[in-house]
Amino acid sequence: MRLIKSLIALCFVAMGVIFGALNRQDVHVDLWFRGFDGRLGLVLLTVLLLGALLGGLAVTAGVVWPMRRRLGRDHRTQSGPDANEISNDGGDSR
8 A cells, every 4th residue: 555655755756847838938927915926737736735734624623623622522521420430231121
């Protein structure tokens, strides 16, 4: 499994290098507060990576953190003195 992940990662790196090599035009990126010049391939790959990171952060903040909080709260409410008792009656509730 580790080898497969490494090969997939290597393929993506190779595609990124090829993409950058084929898009060597100079572009000017003008932001509100500053502008800069760069190669088209590098600018596109940087923006793609930045978008993926920001999207992952948004999912983490919107879904993962609230679910962890809820799981911790549920775990605390269930870890009372009755939750740790083990019934020795064989499962019969008479």
